[in-house]
Amino acid sequence: MALCVFLGPVVAGLAGSILPSFGYFPALGGEAFSLAPWRALAAYPGLGAAAWFSFWTGLAATLLSLAAALIFTAAWRGTVWFKAFQRLVSPLLSVPHSAVALGMVFLLAPSGWAMRAVSPSLTGFERPPDLATAPDPFGIVYVACLVVKETPFLFLMILAALNQIPDSPLSASARTMGYRRTIAWLKAVAPLVLRQIRLPVLAVLAYSVSVVDVALILTPVTRPTLGVLVLRWFNDPDLATQFVAAAGACLQIGVVLAAGLVWKLGELGAGRLFRRWIASGDRSRGENGLRVGGFALASLVGVLGGFGLVVAALWSVAQRWRFPDVLPSAWSLRFWDRHAEALLQAAGVTLTVAAVAAALSVLLALACLENEKRRGLKPGNGALWLLYTPLLTPQIAFLFGAQVLLVTIGLDGAWVAVIWFHMLFVGPYVFLSLSGPYRKLDPRYRAAAVTLGATETQAFFRVVLPVLLRPVLVAAAVGVAVSVGQYLPTVFAGAGRFETLTTEAVALSAGGDRRLVAMLALSQSVLPFLGFLAAIMIPAWLYRDRRELSGFR
Amino acid sequence: MSAVSAAVDDPETGRGPEPCSELRSAGLALRSVSASIGGRDLFINLNLSVGPGEIATVMGPSGAGKSALLSHICGVGDPDFSFGGSVALNGHDVGALPASQRRIGVLFQDALLFPHLSVGENIAFGLPTGLGRDERNARIAAALADAGLTGMGGRDPATLSGGQKARAALMRTLLAEPKAVLLDEPFSKLDAALRDKFRRFVFDHVRERALPTLLVTHDPADAAAAAGPVVELAPP
Numbered sequence: 001m002a003l004c005v006f007l008g009p010v011v012a013g014l015a016g017s018i019l020p021s022f023g024y025f026p027a028l029g030g031e032a033f034s035l036a037p038w039r040a041l042a043a044y045p046g047l048g049a050a051a052w053f054s055f056w057t058g059l060a061a062t063l064l065s066l067a068a069a070l071i072f073t074a075a076w077r078g079t080v081w082f083k084a085f086q087r088l089v090s091p092l093l094s095v096p097h098s099a100v101a102l103g104m105v106f107l108l109a110p111s112g113w114a115m116r117a118v119s120p121s122l123t124g125f126e127r128p129p130d131l132a133t134a135p136d137p138f139g140i141v142y143v144a145c146l147v148v149k150e151t152p153f154l155f156l157m158i159l160a161a162l163n164q165i166p167d168s169p170l171s172a173s174a175r176t177m178g179y180r181r182t183i184a185w186l187k188a189v190a191p192l193v194l195r196q197i198r199l200p201v202l203a204v205l206a207y208s209v210s211v212v213d214v215a216l217i218l219t220p221v222t223r224p225t226l227g228v229l230v231l232r233w234f235n236d237p238d239l240a241t242q243f244v245a246a247a248g249a250c251l252q253i254g255v256v257l258a259a260g261l262v263w264k265l266g267e268l269g270a271g272r273l274f275r276r277w278i279a280s281g282d283r284s285r286g287e288n289g290l291r292v293g294g295f296a297l298a299s300l301v302g303v304l305g306g307f308g309l310v311v312a313a314l315w316s317v318a319q320r321w322r323f324p325d326v327l328p329s330a331w332s333l334r335f336w337d338r339h340a341e342a343l344l345q346a347a348g349v350t351l352t353v354a355a356v357a358a359a360l361s362v363l364l365a366l367a368c369l370e371n372e373k374r375r376g377l378k379p380g381n382g383a384l385w386l387l388y389t390p391l392l393t394p395q396i397a398f399l400f401g402a403q404v405l406l407v408t409i410g411l412d413g414a415w416v417a418v419i420w421f422h423m424l425f426v427g428p429y430v431f432l433s434l435s436g437p438y439r440k441l442d443p444r445y446r447a448a449a450v451t452l453g454a455t456e457t458q459a460f461f462r463v464v465l466p467v468l469l470r471p472v473l474v475a476a477a478v479g480v481a482v483s484v485g486q487y488l489p490t491v492f493a494g495a496g497r498f499e500t501l502t503t504e505a506v507a508l509s510a511g512g513d514r515r516l517v518a519m520l521a522l523s524q525s526v527l528p529f530l531g532f533l534a535a536i537m538i539p540a541w542l543y544r545d546r547r548e549l550s551g552f553r
Numbered sequence: 554m555s556a557v558s559a560a561v562d563d564p565e566t567g568r569g570p571e572p573c574s575e576l577r578s579a580g581l582a583l584r585s586v587s588a589s590i591g592g593r594d595l596f597i598n599l600n601l602s603v604g605p606g607e608i609a610t611v612m613g614p615s616g617a618g619k620s621a622l623l624s625h626i627c628g629v630g631d632p633d634f635s636f637g638g639s640v641a642l643n644g645h646d647v648g649a650l651p652a653s654q655r656r657i658g659v660l661f662q663d664a665l666l667f668p669h670l671s672v673g674e675n676i677a678f679g680l681p682t683g684l685g686r687d688e689r690n691a692r693i694a695a696a697l698a699d700a701g702l703t704g705m706g707g708r709d710p711a712t713l714s715g716g717q718k719a720r721a722a723l724m725r726t727l728l729a730e731p732k733a734v735l736l737d738e739p740f741s742k743l744d745a746a747l748r749d750k751f752r753r754f755v756f757d758h759v760r761e762r763a764l765p766t767l768l769v770t771h772d773p774a775d776a777a778a779a780a781g782p783v784v785e786l787a788p789p
Binding site: 376442450451452462469546547549 | 651654661729
């Protein structure tokens with residue numbers, strides 16, 4: 001049942017993209033199979049460049065994120081800096097991709113804060129230079145933004161994997177053999193960790209190769225990614241272009257698969273080198289470089305991610321801020337006032353969708369977990385792959401087809417549709433967040449309850465749920481954060497009629513009112529943050545007299 | 554060991570099953586119970602009857618299936634294990650009943666007081682429904698007094714000492730009015746001085762209420778104090 005809800009649209013969506021790509025789309029008069037769409041696609045100038053751009057930026061972003069997260073963990077695990085980064089990273093994880101991208105624009109654009117900080121003292125610029133810094137044609141800022149967003153995710157995945165790996169005895173025993181800290185961890189623990197986080201890494205790869213909202217913000221109009229091109233074709237008023245769009249969506253799947261294949265091959269090659277490195281017995285060579293490098297990468301992630309939003313906050317209250325002033329010369333809150341109505345309206349839509357999608361996802365996850373528990377099912381690797389399916393499939397590739405499904409059943413542009421499509425992405429994250437604490441709960445609490453005369457259902461509501469209140473609320477907050485950040489699902493399922501903070505921010509990012517964009521990006525980031533705050537404060541207050549559950553020990 | 558009135562067929566020595574002639578209907582009776590995990594037998598043909606107020610002991614090394622046996626008897630079995638034979642309480646087979654209707658109380662190795670409830674709420678968890686409010690409060694107060702926890706009903710269980718937690722857990726089990734009690738090594742985590750005291754506390758209470766009681770333990774001293782039938786499970 002839950003499977004149908006989640007996989008139905010993915011499968012239907014893929015079919016709905018593949019069939020039209022071969023010219024079959026009865027609603028638009030395409031009733032015979034042909035290769036015409038593919039020929040039109042191939043003839044499009046710049047297609048190869050766009051596909052190649054998507055391909056290499058996705059791979060680079062994934063590799064850099066993984067390296068940053070892994071090396072930082074190896075070099076600094078167990079130190080104060082590690083804990084500090086952990087604290088910094090969790091809020092960054094909840095900031096939507098598009099908000100991070102906008103923050104990078106505020107920071108790195110030709111008139112951005114970074115340029116102001118060094119102008120005119122170093123550069124001599126009295127006015128914003130005519131340089132393409134962000135968005136830049138080389139994709140550097142674009143990759144940097146993906147790294148800023150994905151490093152925290154992989155970092156947390158590594159931490160989760162470390163819950164199941166006895167890493168401190170392993171690296172300690174390597175250290176007693178003379179290996180320095182970082183080398184010891186990389187050689188003794190990293191291989192085990194990498195095996196555990198294979199799926200999350202693939203999800204990051206698929207996402208990075210096919211992301212659309214970040215690309216809309218951080219790549220120049222003349223230098224689109226494949227995903228951006230496909231979106232343009234979908235939005236083209238000429239209906240014949242739909243066939244090309246479908247073919248493009250299929251090509252996007254191909255690019256993701258190709259990237260996955262290259263990743264896999266790289267994994268094999270790197271594994272061989274790694275094994276040779278382990279066998280070499282090198283104990284300290286590279287240690288210092290790795291420590292410094294890991295620290296530098298992690299701080300860069302934190303600074304780029306956090307500071308961009310600080311600059312956005314400055315812009316939202318800047319009445320006059322001339323280049324190259326580092327700070328505004330006049331401040332005012334009236335822009336918030338002026339845009340309050342629009343902001344509140346978008347925030348209302350965003351929050352409604354997010355709250356319902358998160359709540360339903362939590363209910364569904366609890367039902368699945370409870371069912372699994374009562375039937376004594378042991379979910380294997382297959383179930384995990386199914387769970388990851390919506391995260392491993394390029395959004396743009398199946399959303400078009402899934403929209404056709406919605407039109408067929410008359411749901412396009414309805415609240416139900418938007419919430420359902422958000423749940424495709426909210427659901428897996430909520431489940432992943434909740435399943436750990438749920439399965440770890442001592443089964444004897446439940447046994448104690450039922451042997452005291454409570455039925456299974458009473459035991460669930462009177463013991464399991466209250467004890468797990470905090471993880472349940474955290475999972476809901478994760479769901480809200482994921483939903484707030486969704487761009488494409490909102491656009492497609494909402495048939496363009498739903499204006500959330502994210503769709504507005506992306507739509508206005510190019511050439512819109514800078515202050516309004518700043519406010520949108522901030523609001524986007526604040527909503528998930530408030531969700532996490534509530535998820536921590538509610539149990540802390542309810543259980544203020546219950547030491548084990550308040551979350552503060 | 555004081556009395557051995559039950560036997561288990563030892564799959565290693567091939568000792569034959571001992572027919573259990575005197576199956577009393579009052580009390581807890583296990584008839585040819587067998588357990589296996591993943592197709593491998595842990596024990597077969599276990600026969601044991603425990604009369605009212607009697608405390609039987611099951612001993613054996615880790616992995617022999619002691620705890621699995623208790624889970625099976627009270628109905629919260631782990632699906633990894635499969636069991637044969639029958640379990641009867643006061644002459645009725647309880648095998649088909651859900652755990653919540655078996656009226657078999659369990660005391661675990663840890664007190665497992667529910668962390669979200671106060672001590673008093675924990676003790677009240679097992680009270681039968683349909684009691685008046687005054688009656689409920691009176692029973693809770695009496696149980697708290699009995700456990701030396703007078704005035705601590707509103708406390709967070711996490712703030713109790715190990716001995717206090719253990720006594721509160723027993724009270725919680727007894728207030729559910731069980732017809733038999735299973736003890737899953739409830740003394741093993743307490744330190745030596747506390748262990749003897751708590752053991753006496755538990756044994757006095759189950760004897761006073763004439764409850765058939767089955768104790769699982771590693772410790773021969775527990776079995777000696779129980780002074781009931783002893784079953785030794787073979788190493789796996």
